[in-house]
Amino acid sequence: MIELPSEARVVNVGLRMFADAVAAQGAAVVQVDARPPAHGDPELVRALTDVYAADLEAANAEVLRRLDREVPYVVDVRPAMEVVPGMGDRSLLHAGPPIAWAEVCDPLRRSMRAAVVAEGWADEPGTAERLLTSGEVTLSAANEHDTVVPLATALGPSAPVWVVDDPAGGTRAFAPLGQGSGDVAWLGRESPAAIERLVFLRTVAGPMLKEIVARTGPIDTFAIAAQGVQMGDDVHMRVQASTGIVLRTMLPAIAALGGDSADVAAFSAYLSANHLFFLTMAMASAKALTLSAGRVPGSSIVTTMARNGTTYGVKLAGDRRWFVADSPPVEAALFHPGYGPRDGAPDIGDSAVLELVGLGGSASAGSPAVAAFLGGSMADAASATAETRRICAAESTRFTLPTMDFRGTPLGVDVRRVVETGITPRVNTGILHVSSGAGQVGAGVASAPFAAFRQALLALARAHRAPP
């Protein structure tokens, strides 16, 4: 005779309703949440099976090594036309995947009109609009030119850019100088002041920063970013500490500019007020590393992630194709007074490159400023980083989180893990007004669209599928 146990202890895996039914009868039950991988989509499950069967580990290890270990340096500041490969005389570079004028979102249109006027191709935004509509100005994805631009930046040929070298990778990347806050074109403004700021960058800030970098010598931006992460920067939404360190590094060269001239006064006021100054230095640095990592074929690691306000594009290492989906809204947002979710344009900017090297959303756990967007407590920020860890293949050895007892930030978004878990990278970013030209109206967190990663995984599976 079989003796029945006097009580049952139940472990339920999966649908919670079974656990609830057991609990309702007064029995002990442990609920283990489990969902089928890849939303249970048979095509994706098959693709995952194929991709896991392929041996990507050596390629991935090399990609991760480059992202984690190579060292980018700011070495120069130059007008884009002098250094950016393939930059046309009458072209503007923008964030995200390639896009036609007709599809360009409102804040980016405004920024493009401002850039056309600043370049001297038109007298005012109305004329600029006609040039853009007629196709006389070429639009081109900055990423296709080894360049990354933040938010709604439109980068003309005369605009000064940070030149960043990754000596180990043999790559060189570019990003524009930060335009500062307020009434500025990269936030979707086309006012006279916004256009004036673009001219100031070209005529004053660019040449002065070129002189400062020459005097200071190559700037190890990620050594600065690593200190910044110890000081509450996620080095995306918040770069206050890193900015302080880089300005202190530059201080002797700034003071040596000399003269009580109006230009020096305007330049130093621009530096002093620009709490995001380091952002584009970090972006160009991250791009130099992802360019190097992107040369490794046959990897499942994401090396491009960029949005133009209309579409969101992803690339894998070793693959030149964009995998594109609609750009999502920015959520977990704090809006400026008087603005709300209906005012926000879809996610825009190339700054998500920072999330590919262990910064931004990966570093949320260390940033009180970012925590404010994620529920207000540091536990919320820790959860964001913990979730990112689930879709990353490694941990940074240079960016470590004091709040996690100096554990490295998650590094190397693996498309396999994204599809398997259904978790997409979360990017800390600003929010621009969708239509009014008001500029920045808030900041928040945007989750990358699953559809782009789905396409990338399917393409990877096709490339690695064993012949039948």
Next chain:
Amino acid sequence: MIELPSEARVVNVGLRMFADAVAAQGAAVVQVDARPPAHGDPELVRALTDVYAADLEAANAEVLRRLDREVPYVVDVRPAMEVVPGMGDRSLLHAGPPIAWAEVCDPLRRSMRAAVVAEGWADEPGTAERLLTSGEVTLSAANEHDTVVPLATALGPSAPVWVVDDPAGGTRAFAPLGQGSGDVAWLGRESPAAIERLVFLRTVAGPMLKEIVARTGPIDTFAIAAQGVQMGDDVHMRVQASTGIVLRTMLPAIAALGGDSADVAAFSAYLSANHLFFLTMAMASAKALTLSAGRVPGSSIVTTMARNGTTYGVKLAGDRRWFVADSPPVEAALFHPGYGPRDGAPDIGDSAVLELVGLGGSASAGSPAVAAFLGGSMADAASATAETRRICAAESTRFTLPTMDFRGTPLGVDVRRVVETGITPRVNTGILHVSSGAGQVGAGVASAPFAAFRQALLALARAHRAPP
């Protein structure tokens, strides 16, 4: 008939041996650690009883309000002799309680000799020694002149000082400009370079910073410190973030100094390399507040805590008397390579004023850099702040700790709680070589001597004891 329980559950309060005995018999036991208050010292227990019977709460509340709510501003930079009250023509101010030359510790002697040479009273340290031995140079405790000086600083009449006003309190306090790192007098050096740096501060840095402060306007130092605490500064051992913010604030005025002159180059190099630049700005600011709080009579809150490397002095609000004990060693220390505990001079400096306003040891929980001295993990740093909370009467509303979900730092050291718990304030500080003149050899944490707080409590009890 009484029914005995089938099992015993024991809660043991106090001596652990009883709990161990119960546990040895296999029974459940909860151990509650408890020690008699004030080490069980009957004189102290009686004094505590008397002091708790006196109504100090209104006075304490006012002291705490001043420490927490008043706002200090840097308003000027001036030679000490022009602004510091009671500063003699041939006097040097030093940290801690008053002290005679014969009792002065080695690093402070070296610093004093360097200052005498920098003032032009002697040609070289040997001659300076004779002036100091003969009593021709007056030594005076900086705190008696509304001034605070870090580590082994010797402040001569020509040395430039930060002038800090607390408008609400109507107080004004002073601290010297930071000398920077390395071969400098405040670290106990008397080399030609150390003397040269003192001369540079007087002739170059002082006048330039005076001009910079005039251009920048009053600087709200504690608004900067509050941001610094969000960025990993304890604003004592580590002021890296606060320094970055204040330099960015000053940047337009720095650039406006003009000229490619050697002086501007030397000055900007000094600023760029000085990661402790903000320290003395914060110290003078804290002193302005403790001066205001110290005017409230009949309080148990500590408003002076200062060490001269030989003795350690404490004062209570409303009481001009020093309560003095031997200066302790600096423990929980990290030493520079080649140095160890036997090389460290006893605790020295007025910087412990920061620990009285919610900074330094109170803010350890937010500082990865300080955590390195306390065991290496952020949990160790959190324990240090938690222990400080046990001896403080309030929490700061301006300095909040991200790692404790924005809870305020402990504020207002209450002598009653110090004596009751036996826990003394812990101060984050540098360590100077005890005898060789090597300068700084490490950094660590120094626990204030209980004996000084004991005296302070007994004096407070005598003042408040009901007549027999």
